[in-house]
Amino acid sequence: MSILRKADKNLIKELNRSAVINVIRRHGPISRTELAKITKLGQSTMTKIIEELNNFGLVNEIGEANSTGGRKAILLEFNKLFANAIGIKIMQDHLIFALTDLQANIIEKKEIYFESSSDTQLIINLMKDTIKQLLIENYLEINNLIAIGIAVSGLVNGKEGVVLSSPLLNWNNVNLAGPLKEEFHLPVLIDNDVNAYTYAELEFGYGRNSDQFICISIGDGIGASFVIDKKLYKGEYGGAGEFGHSIINVDGRPCYCGQNGCLETYLSNQSLNLTAQEFFSRYPNSDLFRKSINYEAITSAAKNGDPLAFVLFEQVSKYLSVGLINAINIFNPKKIVLIGEALLGKDYFIEKAIEKSKNNFFKRSFDSEIVLSDLGNDAWVQGAALQAINQLFQPPIYEETNSLVSS
Ligand SMILES: [Zn+2]
Structure with missing residues (x-):
């Protein structure tokens, strides 16, 4: 048997620490017995880690589980107020900010508008100013902030913090993380916006009870994310x-x-x-004539009984069902979670699309469950914050100077 080097032992310690804090984050308040069952760690290792986390302030001991006599069970709870995070979603003409606690609960939200096609430097400056403003308004200092997460449409190099290409924003090779790291000396994490939403779905939504699922977003763009074994x-x-x-x-x-x-x-x-x-020529009296048409507009037109709106939903339903069938045939997913602005019109087209999508390759054997996310729009910014928070609790959590503990 090979002898473990000191570095390996440290790594195991870090992994164990990370395992414990993440189980307390996701399953707390939790008893030590339950925690040991999930982490499969020995009593002494666990006690030591809990003591460290408790001393540091990341974990609180609270109350007792029940009062049926015997020894009172102290439960362990993640201290979500230990620090704050910022989540940002970049839209075509505005930024959405959320100041959150460490469970990505929103403390304050702000929307800041800019001219679409503004210079990226201006947008980065808006981010810096708004983050500072959010801190001041909530009587917080920069030291209270622990991470910044940004959600953006398009292809992102998360490691470098660069937006490689965002056709919706018309951005190419924009270094977002660099200037913000320089300003705040904090970890700044950037991810695709559908991925960000999916982090929220994993934490608060269908992901709590599903290890594998696909999120499909329908709005300004169409995107998807794939969760395999909760990752x-x-x-x-x-x-x-x-x-x-x-x-x-092919000829479309x-x-x-x-x-x-x-x-x-x-x-x-x-x-x-x-x-x-x-279809305009067939519906000259439609309210949608000369309007900028999006899911919001056709939903309100449908509510007023506009026949063109129903025709448009019929078309959308047809195309969505094809998309769903392709996704089901390729991935054979247990679950598909639909997200995005199109859900506004859910009553008019989604049921039909889901029904049609059942005619897929697997129809004689099993169904994929297709559900609508019920998290709502806040999930974009909460997910942005979460991706940054999650990163802090990956092993090694005590190593980097910007991490939770600089030992
Ligand atoms: Zn294309």
């Missing part, structure tokens, strides 16, 4: 999930990606305008 699968270069560019019609509408007939060209907000144009 996001991001692909070799972090680009997994460009589901919107799966081709559903041209797409900015260079192909024709991508799912996104039939299902995104922008594509609704193209579909509407094909």
Whole structure:
């Protein structure tokens, strides 16, 4: 048997620490017995780790589990107020900020608008100023802040903190993390926005009870994320999930990606305008005439009984069902969670799309469950904060100077 080097022992210690804190984060308040059962750690190792975490302030001991006599069980709880995090979602013409606790509960939210196609430097400056403002307004200092997470559409190099390409924002190779790290001396994590939402889904939504699932977002763009064993699968270069560019019609509408007939060209907000144009002549009295058409607009038109809105939803339902069938055939997922702005019109098209998607390869054997996320819009910024918070609790959690403990 080989003898472990000191470095290896330290690594095991870090892994154990990380395992304990993450179980307390996700399952707390939790008894020591339950914690030992989940982490499979020995009594002495666990006691030592809990003592360290408790002394440091990351874990609190609270009350007793029951009063049925015998020894009172003290429960362990993650101290979500230990520090704060910031989550940011970048939209085409505004930024959404959330100041959160360490469980990504929102303390304050802010939306700051800018001219679309603004210089990225201006947007980075807006981020710096708004973060400072949020801290001041909540009587917090920079030392209270522990991490910043940013969600952005497009392809992201998370390691370098660079937005490689965001067609919706018209950004290429924008270093977002660098200037913010320099300003705040904190870890700054950047991820694709659908991935960010999925972190929230894992923490607060369907992910709590599902190890494998797919999130599909429908809104300005069409994207997907894949959760395998409770972890996001991001692909070799972090680009997994460009589901919107799966081709559903080889001779179809041209797409900015260079192909024709991508799912996104039939299902995104922008594509609704193209579909509407094909039908305008038949519905000259539609309220949607001369309006900028998106899911919000057609939902309110449908509520007013506008016939063109129903036609558009019919089309969207058809294309979504094809997208769902492709996703089901490729991944054979247990569950698909639909997210995004299109859910506004859920009463008008989603049931039908789900019904049609049941006609997939697996129809005689089993069903994939398709559900609608009920987290709502806050999940984008909460997920952005969470991806940054989660990173702090990966092993080794005590090593880096910007981490929770600089031993
Ligand atoms: Zn495309």
